[in-house]
Amino acid sequence: VTIRDVACRAGVSPATVSRVLNNSxxxxxxxxxxxxxxxxxxxxxxxxxxxxSLLTRETAAIGLLVPDVSNPYxxxxxxxxxxxxxxxGRAVVLCNTDRQPDxxxxxxxxxxxxxxxxxxxxxxxxxxxxLRPVQDRVPVVAIGRHPVPLPSVRVDNVAxxxxxxRHLLALGHRHIACLAGPLTSTTVRDRAAGxxxxxxxxxxxxxxxxxxxxxxxxxxGYGATxxxxxxxxxxxxxxxxxxxVAIGALRALxxxxxxxxxxxxxxxxxxxxxxxxxxxxxxxxxxxxxxxGLRAAELLLALLAGQPAASVVLPTRxxxxxxxxxxxxxxx
Amino acid sequence: VTIRDVACRAGVSPATVSRVLNNSxxxxxxxxxxxxxxxxxxxxxxxxxxxxSLLTRETAAIGLLVPDVSNPYxxxxxxxxxxxxxxxGRAVVLCNTDRQPDxxxxxxxxxxxxxxxxxxxxxxxxxxxxLRPVQDRVPVVAIGRHPVPLPSVRVDNVAxxxxxxRHLLALGHRHIACLAGPLTSTTVRDRAAGxxxxxxxxxxxxxxxxxxxxxxxxxxGYGATxxxxxxxxxxxxxxxxxxxVAIGALRALxxxxxxxxxxxxxxxxxxxxxxxxxxxxxxxxxxxxxxxGLRAAELLLALLAGQPAASVVLPTRxxxxxxxxxxxxxxx
DNA sequence: TTGTAGGCGTTATCAT
DNA sequence: ATGATAACGCCTACAA
Numbered sequence: 100v101t102i103r104d105v106a107c108r109a110g111v112s113p114a115t116v117s118r119v120l121n122n123s124x125x126x127x128x129x130x131x132x133x134x135x136x137x138x139x140x141x142x143x144x145x146x147x148x149x150x151x152s153l154l155t156r157e158t159a160a161i162g163l164l165v166p167d168v169s170n171p172y173x174x175x176x177x178x179x180x181x182x183x184x185x186x187x188g189r190a191v192v193l194c195n196t197d198r199q200p201d202x203x204x205x206x207x208x209x210x211x212x213x214x215x216x217x218x219x220x221x222x223x224x225x226x227x228x229x230l231r232p233v234q235d236r237v238p239v240v241a242i243g244r245h246p247v248p249l250p251s252v253r254v255d256n257v258a259x260x261x262x263x264x265r266h267l268l269a270l271g272h273r274h275i276a277c278l279a280g281p282l283t284s285t286t287v288r289d290r291a292a293g294x295x296x297x298x299x300x301x302x303x304x305x306x307x308x309x310x311x312x313x314x315x316x317x318x319x320g321y322g323a324t325x326x327x328x329x330x331x332x333x334x335x336x337x338x339x340x341x342x343x344v345a346i347g348a349l350r351a352l353x354x355x356x357x358x359x360x361x362x363x364x365x366x367x368x369x370x371x372x373x374x375x376x377x378x379x380x381x382x383x384x385x386x387x388x389x390x391x392g393l394r395a396a397e398l399l400l401a402l403l404a405g406q407p408a409a410s411v412v413l414p415t416r417x418x419x420x421x422x423x424x425x426x427x428x429x430x431x
Numbered sequence: 432v433t434i435r436d437v438a439c440r441a442g443v444s445p446a447t448v449s450r451v452l453n454n455s456x457x458x459x460x461x462x463x464x465x466x467x468x469x470x471x472x473x474x475x476x477x478x479x480x481x482x483x484s485l486l487t488r489e490t491a492a493i494g495l496l497v498p499d500v501s502n503p504y505x506x507x508x509x510x511x512x513x514x515x516x517x518x519x520g521r522a523v524v525l526c527n528t529d530r531q532p533d534x535x536x537x538x539x540x541x542x543x544x545x546x547x548x549x550x551x552x553x554x555x556x557x558x559x560x561x562l563r564p565v566q567d568r569v570p571v572v573a574i575g576r577h578p579v580p581l582p583s584v585r586v587d588n589v590a591x592x593x594x595x596x597r598h599l600l601a602l603g604h605r606h607i608a609c610l611a612g613p614l615t616s617t618t619v620r621d622r623a624a625g626x627x628x629x630x631x632x633x634x635x636x637x638x639x640x641x642x643x644x645x646x647x648x649x650x651x652g653y654g655a656t657x658x659x660x661x662x663x664x665x666x667x668x669x670x671x672x673x674x675x676v677a678i679g680a681l682r683a684l685x686x687x688x689x690x691x692x693x694x695x696x697x698x699x700x701x702x703x704x705x706x707x708x709x710x711x712x713x714x715x716x717x718x719x720x721x722x723x724g725l726r727a728a729e730l731l732l733a734l735l736a737g738q739p740a741a742s743v744v745l746p747t748r749x750x751x752x753x754x755x756x757x758x759x760x761x762x763x
Numbered sequence: 764t765t766g767t768a769g770g771c772g773t774t775a776t777c778a779t
Numbered sequence: 780a781t782g783a784t785a786a787c788g789c790c791t792a793c794a795a
Contacts, residue, residue: 101772112782117774126780143564148544149485150772153787158481160524160545167510169721174506178499181527185538190545192492192522195513206517212480213492213522232475317708343705350708373675376649376682377709389501433788444766449790457791458764482788485771 100142109138120146152214160190161399162210162218164225166198166284170315171371172341172388173221176242179392180219187400189216198224198283207233217399220245223285238402242395244285250408252395256286259384259415260293260338263366266382266417267336268301271426272364276309276334278323278344290340290368309334313344320347328355335426336364342371345381349422360424370418379421387413432474441470452478484546492522493731494542494550496557498530498616502647503703504673504720505553508574511724512551519732521548530556530615539565549731552577555617570734574727576617582740584727588618591716591747592625592670595698598714598749599668600633603758604696608641608666610655610676622672622700641666645676652679660687667758668696674703677713681754692756702750711753719745 102120106113111131118125119135127135138144152158161184165173181191192215194206203225210218211233218233221242230247233239241251267275277294280287295305311327313319320339324347327334339345345367349359357363359379367374370385394411402408434452438445443463450457451467459467470476484490493516497505509525516523524547526538535557542550543565550565553574562579565571573583599607609626612619627637643659645651652671656679659666671677677699681691689695691711699706702717726743734740 102774103772113772114774114782114784115780118781121774123774128780131780145540145543145564145568147485147546147772148541149481149490149546150787151774153479153481153485153772153789154774156787168500168513169503169506169510171501171503171506174501174503177525178501178527181500181525185526185534188541190524190526190541193509193513193525194517194522195510202517208477209520209522211477214479214481232477236477317704321708346705346708350710350712353710372649373678373705376653376678378682378685380682434790435788445789446766446791447764450765453790455790460764463765479788482771483790485773485788486790488771 100144102144102146105135105138105142105144108142109135111135156214158214158216159188160192160213160215161396162192162194162206162213162215164194164196164203164206164218164220164222166222166224167195168193171343172315172369172386175371175388176221176392176395179389179394180396183393183396183400196222196224198222198281200226200229204229211236217403219395219399220249224283238399238408240395240399240402240408242391244289246285250398250402250410252391252398252411252413254386254391254413254415256289257293257296259368259386260290261297262293262415262417263290263338263368263384264294264297266366266419266423267338267364268297270336270364270423272336273303273426274332274334275303275305275336275338276327277305277311278320278327278337278339278348279310279312280315280340280344282312287340294338315341315343317343317347317350320344321351322347324348324351325355328352328357334363336366336423338366338368340368342367342369342374342381342383345383345422346373346377349377349379359422362427364423364426366423374418375420382418382420382423384415384417386415432476434476434478437467437470437474437476440474441467443467488546490546490548491520492524492545492547493728494524494526494538494545494547496526496528496535496538496550496552496554498554498556499527500525503675504647504701507703507720508553508724508727511721512728515725515728515732528554528556530554530613532558532561536561543568549735551727551731552581556615570731570740572727572731572734572740574723576621578617582730582734582742584723584730584743584745586718586723586745586747588621589625589628591700591718592622593629594625594747594749595622595670595700595716596626596629598698598751598755599670599696600629602668602696602755604668605635605758606664606666607635607637607668607670608659609637609643610652610659610669610671610680611642611644612647612672612676614644619672626670647673647675649675649679649682652676653683654679656680656683657687660684660689666695668698668755670698670700672700674699674701674706674713674715677715677754678705678709681709681711691754694759696755696758698755706750707752714750714752714755716747716749718747
């Protein structure tokens with residue numbers, strides 16, 4: 100059932116139906132308008148956006164490329180994006196890349212074929228080469244720092260890393276290690292750089308083996324912690340690059356009979372709702388994930404509206420809770 | 432740049448280009464084929480799926496309606512769906528309904544306008560009326576039990592509820608309460624029904640005030656637990672309807688100086704990766720969320736391929752960990 | 764083996 | 780105020 104059928108039934112032309120449906124500013128006699136509306140209802144007519152898009156060259160769809168939505172970090176970002184997109188009448192097409200270059204390429208390609216109006220990329224792992232065929236066709240907004248120059252919404256992860264490290268340094272910790280995420284992630288690298296910088300500022304070097312790569316999961320954090328704590332010179336403080344990793348670390352430390360924070364302090368990143376509820380509650384650097392998505396979507400919409408792109412850097416803040424404490428002062 | 436431009440540059444007709452691009456079984460001279468391929472590359476031609484879809488009446492897109500992707504439960508489901516969809520060359524359009532009827536209606540409508548090939552609904556909150564205009568246009572698969580008859584993929588939540596309750600009964604618990612989710616969710620109602628049934632079987636009634644509604648979050652679980660434990664007759668065991676809720680409960684119990692499992696036992700639902708890592712680790716009924724999404728997508732693809740729809744019921748299993756123990760036998 | 768032409772469902776332009 | 784007509788970019792009979 101097409102617009103012609105409706106036109107037929109209402110005894111008008113397709114053009115008129117179109118005008119009624121789109122609340123066009125073109126004048127339509129009220130009589131006719133209601134006749135059309137009745138016909139629409141009677142026939143259960145649902146306009147075909149494909150046909151419309153073909154003509155208008157707008158799909159009202161945006162693509163989202165992230166490593167993995169089952170990671171709460173990206174799930175929250177996605178929620179922020181979808182909220183503003185839907186409010187603007189736009190649909191979100193989701194793609195999970197798992198940080199795999201070939202997946203990324205394929206997804207980017209199909210998103211272009213689908214003629215999304217714009218897209219948002221996260222994870223910091225899309226290359227300039229992947230993006231070249233995309234960038235001059237549709238606006239692209241990045242979440243997080245990307246190797247490619249792109250309008251972006253991000254937090255200053257270097258500063259955040261420094262904040263985490265300084266907190267521990269202030270508590271007297273000198274042996275600090277990182278439970279990082281995938282080392283291909285710019286976010287991970289920036290946080291590690293921040294930690295390293297804060298340590299260097301007080302004359303401490305962050306040894307390579309004190310930055311343990313893992314994935315952003317609790318099991319990953321668990322394994323990384325156990326591996327790390329095997330070393331003869333155990334760190335007295337850990338910085339986990341996500342809440343999930345921190346929760347895994349917490350369990351590993353418990354299994355190793357290391358009390359948190361009495362023997363080992365732990366700082367987490369992200370600060371999802373869980374951080375405040377686990378025991379001990381996690382001292383964490385809050386990253387405003389929902390807002391990250393929200394602002395990214397807003398930025399993209401602005402670009403689509405022809406407005407200038409102003410990259411955004413959102414603030415992070417350290418929330419001190421139970422998982423950090425003074426370096427074993429009493430004993431040593 | 433359209434297919435005509437490519438045709439032009441390659442010195443052939445659009446039809447030939449189309450045949451090359453779609454690997455049509457229609458014969459094309461190898462020479463010509465490579466000429467076309469070169470032209471495609473030279474021009475950076477990206478086919479327009481909208482135009483294609485308009486003609487073929489297939490968009491290779493599927494819609495997904497869930498309450499909230501930032502809930503790990505749905506995030507995992509989404510991941511499962513997206514994995515099989517992308518493998519089948521299909522895109523997933525995500526919609527967050529927040530269980531709000533009007534949002535659902537709007538989304539269903541726009542998904543129809545976009546001519547998705549089919550859709551998957553989760554959350555058990557879509558009504559028959561909402562679905563009527565949809566169902567006879569595109570195949571719909573449900574995740575979880577729905578008030579509407581629909582091919583579905585689900586777990587037996589009644590049985591799962593029974594399992595959880597029986598575990599506690601076997602440990603000697605007689606005062607059992609539920610930290611439920613939104614009572615509009617069929618999943619929640621089924622689990623509660625299962626618990627009630629198991630209790631009834633041993634002559635215990637599940638009082639209304641022992642089923643506390645909340646949302647599926649840690650703060651929600653925290654608040655619900657505190658409210659519940661104010662009662663003079665405290666339950667000795669709690670059943671939380673998600674891991675998040677359970678983690679909130681764990682914190683509330685700690686704040687109330689109630690030891691888990693010594694004074695209060697706790698069973699969780701879902702069993703996300705976190706469950707095994709928090710302390711005490713959670714005895715939980717595992718719900719295979721990823722598989723739920725996977726199978727739902729497979730079911731939808733089967734329907735789209737014209738194959739018959741066979742609803743699926745996935746098994747759940749109780750994983751006993753640290754959060755449950757015998758009812759205060761020694762003391763009472 | 765290749766090309767031509769018609770149409771998928773809309774909207775925009777130009778008449779009326 | 781309404782209608783006819785021509786695209787939008789592609790696929791697919793059918794013709795050559």
